[in-house]
Amino acid sequence: MNTIICDTCGHHNKEGTTICEKCGKPLNQDTQKTLLNMRYDGTAIRSKTRNRSIIDKTWNFFSSIKVGVTLIALALIASAIGTIYPQETYIPQTVDPSEHYRDQYGIPGQIYYQLGFHNLYGSLWYMILIALIGISIFIVSIDRGVPLYRALKHQAIKRHPKFLKGQKLYGEYSDYTEEDKQQLLQHLKQRRYKITEKDGHYLAEKNRFSRWGPYVNHLGLIIFLAATLLRFIPSMYVDESMWVREGETEVIPGTNQEYYIENQQFIFEVYGDREEDEIFETALENNGAIVPRHYETKAAIYQDTSDKEVISEPELEEIKRGEIIVNQPIKFDHFHIYQDSYQLNEFQSMSFKLHETEDADEEAILEFTVDLVDPERVYEFDNGYRIELNDYFPDYELSDGRPRTTTNYPRNPGFVFFVYGPDTEEAEVSFLAIGQNLAAGENQYKLSLTDFDVRNVSGLTVRKDLTLPFLGLGAFIFMIGLIQGMYWQHRRVWIHPTADRIYIACHTNKNWFGMKSEYEKITEGTPFTEIVDQENKNE
Amino acid sequence: MSKLEQAKANKKNKKRNRIIFRSAILVVLFGALAFAVFSNLTADDGATVDVGDKAPDFALKQVATVEDLGDLQLSDYEGKGVMLNFWATYCEPCEREMPYMEQLYPVYQEKGVEIIAVSVDATELVINNFVNKHALTFPILHDKNSQVLDAYGIRPLPTTYFIDEHGKVEERVLGELSLERLEGYLDQIVPEGS
Numbered sequence: 132m133n134t135i136i137c138d139t140c141g142h143h144n145k146e147g148t149t150i151c152e153k154c155g156k157p158l159n160q161d162t163q164k165t166l167l168n169m170r171y172d173g174t175a176i177r178s179k180t181r182n183r184s185i186i187d188k189t190w191n192f193f194s195s196i197k198v199g200v201t202l203i204a205l206a207l208i209a210s211a212i213g214t215i216y217p218q219e220t221y222i223p224q225t226v227d228p229s230e231h232y233r234d235q236y237g238i239p240g241q242i243y244y245q246l247g248f249h250n251l252y253g254s255l256w257y258m259i260l261i262a263l264i265g266i267s268i269f270i271v272s273i274d275r276g277v278p279l280y281r282a283l284k285h286q287a288i289k290r291h292p293k294f295l296k297g298q299k300l301y302g303e304y305s306d307y308t309e310e311d312k313q314q315l316l317q318h319l320k321q322r323r324y325k326i327t328e329k330d331g332h333y334l335a336e337k338n339r340f341s342r343w344g345p346y347v348n349h350l351g352l353i354i355f356l357a358a359t360l361l362r363f364i365p366s367m368y369v370d371e372s373m374w375v376r377e378g379e380t381e382v383i384p385g386t387n388q389e390y391y392i393e394n395q396q397f398i399f400e401v402y403g404d405r406e407e408d409e410i411f412e413t414a415l416e417n418n419g420a421i422v423p424r425h426y427e428t429k430a431a432i433y434q435d436t437s438d439k440e441v442i443s444e445p446e447l448e449e450i451k452r453g454e455i456i457v458n459q460p461i462k463f464d465h466f467h468i469y470q471d472s473y474q475l476n477e478f479q480s481m482s483f484k485l486h487e488t489e490d491a492d493e494e495a496i497l498e499f500t501v502d503l504v505d506p507e508r509v510y511e512f513d514n515g516y517r518i519e520l521n522d523y524f525p526d527y528e529l530s531d532g533r534p535r536t537t538t539n540y541p542r543n544p545g546f547v548f549f550v551y552g553p554d555t556e557e558a559e560v561s562f563l564a565i566g567q568n569l570a571a572g573e574n575q576y577k578l579s580l581t582d583f584d585v586r587n588v589s590g591l592t593v594r595k596d597l598t599l600p601f602l603g604l605g606a607f608i609f610m611i612g613l614i615q616g617m618y619w620q621h622r623r624v625w626i627h628p629t630a631d632r633i634y635i636a637c638h639t640n641k642n643w644f645g646m647k648s649e650y651e652k653i654t655e656g657t658p659f660t661e662i663v664d665q666e667n668k669n670e
Numbered sequence: 671m672s673k674l675e676q677a678k679a680n681k682k683n684k685k686r687n688r689i690i691f692r693s694a695i696l697v698v699l700f701g702a703l704a705f706a707v708f709s710n711l712t713a714d715d716g717a718t719v720d721v722g723d724k725a726p727d728f729a730l731k732q733v734a735t736v737e738d739l740g741d742l743q744l745s746d747y748e749g750k751g752v753m754l755n756f757w758a759t760y761c762e763p764c765e766r767e768m769p770y771m772e773q774l775y776p777v778y779q780e781k782g783v784e785i786i787a788v789s790v791d792a793t794e795l796v797i798n799n800f801v802n803k804h805a806l807t808f809p810i811l812h813d814k815n816s817q818v819l820d821a822y823g824i825r826p827l828p829t830t831y832f833i834d835e836h837g838k839v840e841e842r843v844l845g846e847l848s849l850e851r852l853e854g855y856l857d858q859i860v861p862e863g864s
Contacts (some may be wrong), residue, residue, distance in 0.1 A: 190692045258710055262703040269699060360702060363709030382820050441743065442728035442821050506795050522799055525792070526760070536760045539792045 139291055147175030152282065155290030157297055166665060167297035169638060171275055172282040194274040199267040206260050213251035216243050265356040268349050276346040283339060288329040295627050298636035300646065302662040305632040311657045312626070312633070318653045319624065333626035342640060344616020351609030358601035369595035372471060377479075377586040380433065380447070385593050386466065389435055391447055396429040397587035399475060426473055428455040428589040432463050455591065465595050472590035478503050478541045482582040483563070485516065485550065488574055498581065503541035515553030518578075522547035527564050534562075550576050622646055624653075635659055718823025721842050725754065725833045728818045730811035733794055734801035742786070742809055745837070751783040751859030754831040756819065758790050759800045761827040763846035768804050770849045774856060775808045782835070782861045788813050790827070835861040 134143040135158050142153035149159045150173025157167055167173070192198055222231050228249055232240035243249060251257055295301060316333065319326060324335035362368040369385035375394040383390045402408050402422045403415050415422060433447035453461050460467040480502050484495035499510045501520065510518040524536040527545030534545055543565060549558035552575065560571035561578050570577065620639045627634040639646040647664070654660045719725060729743040744752065755771065757764035768787075775785050785808040789797045794812060801810055813819050822829075825844075832841040832855045841855050 184689065186689055186692050186696065189696055253710065255707060255710065258706055259703065262706055266699045266703070270695070273695070357702065360706050360709075363706065380815075382815060382817050384820055388817050388821055440727060441745070442726060442817050443730070443741065445815070445817070504792055506793065508795060508798075520795065523793065523795055525796065536796065538760055539758065539790075 145175040149173045150294065151291065152285070153287055155287055155294030157291075157293055166299055167294065169298075169640075171279045172286070174278040174282040190270060190274075193263075193267045193270040196271065199264070199271055202260060202264045202267055206257075206264060209251065209257060209260065212248055213257075216240060216249070218252065219250045222249075261356070265353060269353055272346050272349040276343075279342065283342065286334070288327050288334040289332040290625055290627065292627060292629075292634060295625055295634045295636035298625075298638055299643065299664060299666050300637035300650065300662050301665055302635045302659065303632055304635070304659055304661075307633060307658045311659070312628075315626070315654060315657050315659060318655070318657075322649065322653060324622075324624065331628050333624075335624040335626070336622070338619040338621050341616055341619035341621045344612050344614075344619075346612070347615055348609055348612025351605050351607070351612055353605075354608060355602060355605030358598050358605055361598040361601060362596075367595075367597045369466070369593060371593040373591050373593060374474075374588050375428070375430075375591060376477065376588050382445075383432075383466070383468070383593055385595065388439070388442060388445070390463070390466070391433040391435065391445060392468065392591070393431040393433065394428055394589050395431060397473065397589045398425070398427045398429070399423065399473065399587060400425040426457070426470065428470055428591065429453075430455050430461055430468070432461065432468075455589075460594070465597060467594045469592040469594065470589070471592040474588040474590070476585040477588050478544055479584045479586045481544065481580060481584075483548075483578050484581045485518070485576050485578055488570075488577040493577075493579060495581075496576070500582075501546070503544055517551040519549040519551070519558070520546060521549045521560075524564075548578055550574070550578065552576055620645065622649070624650075633659075635662065637662070719821075719831070719839060719842070721839050723839050725752075725831060725837055725839050726818075726821050727837075728821065730788065730813055730818060732809055733789070733812040734798045734806070734810045742811055744786070747784050747786075748837060749782075749835050749861065751778075751835055751840075751856075751861055752831075752833040753778075753783065753785045753856060753859070754833060755785065755787040756790060756813075756822070756824050756827060756829045757787055758827055759796050760791070764828040765800075765804075767828065767847050767852070768806060770847065770852050771808065772804065772806055773849070774853060778856050778860070783856055783859055784808075786811060788818060790816060790819050790824075830855075832856070832859045834859050 135146060135148060136143055137151040137154060137156055137158065139156045140151065140154040142151055144152055144158060149157065149168060151158055152174070216232065216236055219228050222228060229244060232244035232249060234240075236243065247254055247256075316326060316335075319335040322337070324337045326333055326335045328334075365385075371384040373381060373384055373392075375381045375392055377394050377397050380391050380393040382388050383392050400423070402411050402424050404424070408415075430453065431449055432451040433445075434450050435445035436448050437443070437446040451461065451463050455461045455468055455470045457470050460469045462468075480500050482498060482500040484493075484498045486493045486495055497512045497514065497516055497518075499512075499518065501507075503525065506520055506523055508520055510520070512518075522534075524534055524545040525541040526536045526538040527534055527543050528537045534547075536545075545564035545567075546562070548561045548563065550561060551558055555575060559574040559576055561574065562569040562571070563578060563580065568577070568579065620642050622639045623637065625634075625636045625638075627636075637646055637650055643664075647662075650662055651660065654662075725744065727743065727745045729741040732739040732742045744754070753771075755764075755767075757768075759765070771785055771787070778785070787806070787808060788811045790813050791797050792814070794814075797810060797812060822831075828846065830843045830847060831839055832843075834840045840859050843851075843855065847855070
C-alpha cells in the first residue's frame with residue numbers, strides 16, 4: 132500500500148490524505164496557494180484509496196456521491212413521470228389497461244403503458260432503484276462517517292503553521308501580552324468551547340456532535356426504508372377490502388380465517404331528510420343527485436374458537452360490537468376496519484302471487500316468498516298447488532339466447548317456475564325477471580311479483596399496519612439528525628504561538644457569518660480582534 | 671526488521687478485516703434487496719397457497735347429491751392424488767373446462783386420482799342446477815362462507831390445484847385448462863406404485 136510521508140513530522144499518512152494526520156501540514160502541493168479543503172478533515176476517504184477485489188469495486192461504486200446523486204435523480208424523474216397519467220390502480224377496473232391508455236391519452240398513453248409507467252411504483256425496476264439508493268446511503272455513510280469520526284477523535288492540537296495559514300479565517304499577531312492570551316482563552320471557555328493544550332498550543336472546539344448530524348439522518352432514512360420492506364411480511368401488514376350484506380356474517384380477509392364480521396345494519400342518511408336541511412334545498416335541486424350525509428355499519432366482530440387444523444364451519448364468539456363510520460374504524464387485535472363504500476338496495480327476497488290468467492282482478496290463489504340467497508326448490512300449498520323453482524339466475528342476462536347469471540349476487544334476478552295446479556297434469560312454465568313475465572304456451576295460471584325486500588351492502592377496508600412504529604422511529608431519528616446538523620455548527624479555533632508572534636485560525640463546518648461574529652465577541656478587549664477572511668482576499 | 675514484519679502483518683490483518691466487513695455489509699444489503707424483490711414478485715400473482723406448500727385441510731358440505739353425504743374432508747384422500755378445482759356457476763371459463771374434468775374423472779379415478787370441485791357460489795340451488803345440467807359425477811363442495819377461498823387466497827376463477835398423495839401442492843393453475851393440459855397435470859399426481 133502506498134503511503135504519503137509528511138516531510139515535516141515524518142508521519143505515514145494513508146494514500147488520499149490531503150492534510151497530515153499528525154501535524155496538519157497540507158500534503159497536496161496544489162493547495163499551497165489556496166485554502167485547504169477541510170472536507171472530512173482532510174482524511175483519506177477509504178473507498179478512494181483501493182480498488183482491487185470485486186467486493187472493493189462494488190463498495191466503491193456505491194460509496195461514490197456521484198452514483199448516489201444519479202440514483203436519486205433517476206428516482207425523482209421516474210416518480211415525476213409516474214404522475215403524468217393515472218396509475219393502473221386508479222383506472223376503471225372493467226377496462227383493459229392496454230386499450231385504456233391508448234384510447235384516453237393517444238400515442239403518449241400507449242408509450243406510457245408499454246414502458247410500464249402505468250404500474251410504476253410497484254414495478255421491479257423502480258423498487259430496485261429505491262433499494263439501490265438505500266444501499267448507496269448506507270455505504271456512503273460508513274465510508275465517510277468512520278474516517279471523519281476517527282480524524283476528529285484523534286485530531287492533533289499542535290498543527291503545522293501552513294495548516295493554520297490555509298484556513299479561511301486566519302490572523303497573525305505580534306503585539307500581545309500573556310494576559311491577553313489568557314483573556315482570550317477565558318472568553319472561549321465562557322462560550323462553551325472545550326480547550327485542550329499541548330506545548331503552549333491550544334485547540335478550542337465546540338459542537339462537534341453537529342458533524343454526526345448527516346449520519347444520524349441517514350441512519351433514520353435507512354430504518355425508514357427497511358420499515359417499508361416490513362410491509363411484505365404478511366403478519367405485519369394487511370390491506371384488504373370486503374363486502375358484507377346486511378344480516379350476513381363473513382370471514383375477514385387477512386386474518387387467517389380467525390375473525391368474522393357481521394353486518395347488523397347499514398345506516399344511510401342523505402341531505403334533505405331533516406327539517407334543518409331546508410337551507411340546502413336549492414343546492415340539492417341544482418345537484419340533481421342525492422347527497423349522502425352519513426353512512427355507517429353496525430357491526431359485530433367474532434373470533435373463531437374452533438380447531439384451526441381443518442378449515443370448517445367456524446365456532447364464533449363475539450368479541451366486539453360497534454359502529455363503523457368513515458373515519459372511525461372498529462378496532463380489534465391490531466386490525467382496523469374502515470367504512471369504505473356501499474351498494475344500496477340489493478334484492479334480498481321477492482314475493483309472488485298466483486292467479487288465473489283470465490282473472491282481470493288478479494285475485495291471489497296463493498302467495499309465497501323466495502329468499503334470493505338461499506331459495507327453496509319447491510313451494511307446496513294446502514290447496515293442492517305446488518310451485519317448483521326450476522331455475523334461478525341471481526344476476527340474469529341473456530347470452531347467445533340462453534339465460535345465465537353473470538355474478539353471484541341477486542342484482543337482477545330471473546326465475547323459471549313450474550306451476551302445478553290441483554287440476555293440471557303437466558307443469559306450466561313461467562319465466563319471470565324484472566320487467567319480464569313470459570309464459571311458455573297457453574297457461575291457465577299466471578305468477579306476478581307482489582313485493583320485494585332489499586338490503587344494503589357495506590364495503591369495508593381491512594387494515595393492519597405494525598410497520599408504523601418502525602416508520603415513525605426512522606422519521607424521528609431522521610429529524611434528530613437534521614436538527615443536530617442544521618442548528619449547531621462544529622467550530623474550532625487554533626492558537627499557535629511562535630517565538631515572536633501568535634497565529635490564530637478558525638474553522639466552522641457551516642455558517643461563517645456566525646463564526647465571524649462569535650470571534651468578535653471572543654476577542655473583545657484583546658488585540659486579536661482583526662482576523663482576515665482569506666477567501667475574500669483571494670478574490 | 672521484526673517491527674516492519676509486524677507492521678506488515680498488522681496491515682494484512684486490517685485488510686482481511688476490511689474485506690470481511692465490507693462483504694458482510696454488502697451481503698446484508700443485497701439480501702434485503704433480494705427479499706424485497708422476491709416478496710414483490712410473489713405478492714400479487716393470485717393465490718397464497720403455492721406450489722410446494724402443504725394444501726390446507728378443510729371440510730365442506732357436499733352438495734348436488736341425491737342423499738345427504740355430509741362433509742367431505744380433504745385429508746380423507748391422503749394416499750391419493752387430488753385435483754382441487756375452485757369454480758362458480760357464473761364463471762364461463764369454469765363452465766368450459768367442466769366437461770373435460772367429467773371426461774377424465776373415471777379414467778384417473780382408477781389410477782388413484784380424485785377430482786374435487788369447490789363452488790364459491792352463494793346459492794345452493796344454482797349449483798344443483800349446474801351439476802345436473804352438466805351431469806357431473808365427481809364430488810361438488812359448497813364453500814358458502816368463503817373460508818376455504820380465503821385460506822387458499824383464490825383470486826381468479828377458475829383456480830386449480832394438483833395435490834400429490836402426500837398432500838403437497840404439485841401444480842397450481844390460474845385460469846382455464848385445456849383437455850391436453852388437464853391430462854398432463856393429472857398424470858403428474860398419479861400416486862407412485864399404482
